[in-house]
Amino acid sequence: MIDQPAAHPLAARAVRASPALARRARGLSDRAIAWLFITPTIVLLLAINIFPLIWTVYLSFTNYRANQPGRPVEWLGTKNYERILGSEDIWSYLQATAHFVIWTMLLQILIGFGLALLLNRSFRGASFWTTLILIPMMLSPAVVGTFWTYIYQPQTGIFSYIIDFFAGTGPIDMIGSVPLAPWAIIIVDTWMWSPYIMLLCLAGLRSIPDYLYEAAEIDRANWLQKFWYITLPRVLPFLMLAVLFRGIENFKMFDMVVELTSGGPGSTTELASINLKREAFEKWRTGFSSAFAVILFVTVFGLANIYVRALNKVKS
Template sequence: MNSLTQRSQGLSDRSLAWLFVTPTILLLLAFNIFPLFWTIYLSFTNYRANRPNADTDWVGIANYQRVLADEAIWENMRATAHFLCWSIALQLILGFLLALLLNKKFRSHSFWSTAILLPMMLAPAVVGTFWKYFFEPQYGIFNYIIGFFGGDAQFTMLGDTNLSPWAIILVDTWMWTPYVMLLLLAGLRSIPGYLYEAAEIDRASEWTKFWQVTLPMMLPFIVLAVLFRTIENFKMFDLVDQLTNGGPGAITELASIKLKREAFEKWRTGYASALAIILFVAIYGLSLVTVRYLDKVKQR
């Protein structure tokens, strides 16, 4: 009946498919592709968003040269790299341990599985605000705990240039370790049981089974977790903006915070667009390398 109706209307299956897909493609072009090309165009101009009626001059690659020659940008990139490496490393370790724990059945398994997932269900801006008050030196719970154990009750973690980067690493790890755990837990449950049975027949120890069976089979899932968290952490903004706003000084000013300040505080739109394109290329390059490595892992 449906085929007769389509034929009577003069629509083939392919035409009908395009009829449904076309609105999605148009939305994708409108909200993703067009802004990307518009940003690329602006990166070659001296356009300022707070002066939309002013003359816009074509400056070529001058914005890119200024970005790459700016020492402050490289400091922001170093802060971003520090945040990326430590947060992802901690999330992998803790996520793996939690996945190994939840892969075994025990009493209250469902309750603890749900409780562990709660942090990742919160909005990053809410998490940043909550932890900011938690670290507040005057009435924060963190300082109360420090004072209870005999430490300095006026300790300011967010105001210390050495400790404030670790504060955002701690908060990001608290929030996103459950996400990594979910990915790794899916990997653990996809490992065929006969591999462990064969290892037991060979009288392999638990440590040997982990290194010879679990870890090799989990490698694709670990690579995926690193890829997803790298992409997300590279563009991390709202959590850090609420927690430290890049301070003290510029010690926690990640590349995303720098981009916001250039675009919406200094209104150097062309310069900020060049910085955005450089960050996009960096993320795309890292993702491409990771995906190629993932393909090699799957072919083994």
């Protein structure tokens, strides 16, 4: 039998080389490979997010109009910001937005957390009821707004019928009434997004180990003490996270309110996002609306940062 020639020492070393060494042999380090994969994502983010933001900030200092691209652009400095901060109408839109965000958050916390406590109990059909409750949040906000316009109809809507049955007030126009219209959109948003709060709170409740409650029973703690010292501290980070997400979304709420009330009656339910759309795409005051958008962005970003710091303290 003819003996096989012995493998060359360099060839044997190459066979045993790690993939990292093989890449280096081809001229690519681990850092270069990482940048090769990250660079397209960074470029995409710059093109989609960063550049429009910088462009919006620039336009906020000008009198640019998108429907007149050939018009000479005049640098206004901070005049757009001064007009916005000095406008009583803008402050009324911000007040309507704050009213909407605060009340929806409060109601959604109470209802969502309450539903989570109920569904956390073991009973027959719990999965069915959980799925049924989650249906509203799976619908499109525009569809929900259109759907509830029929429910709110004063003559044929079921909402008016229910109110009349229990209170005997007769037909009630939730959308067309100035004092009731803000509550109309609050009710719809609460109906749609309370299941979202419930879902996160339910995840928090089911992450609590049973031995904590067993130890509390040994110490003869009542249900209120268990809730205050075990349940609430464990669920609070989940609850605060849900409030953060929903607060940001409600601050820029647009489609559901437009389909439901179109900002009316008058400007009663005209939130800041709706007015921003009117300024940008109906009045074509692009520079003015860009300044308004920057103010809203800074407001939401600042409040979110403060809230995240509080959330980190709760988690720690």
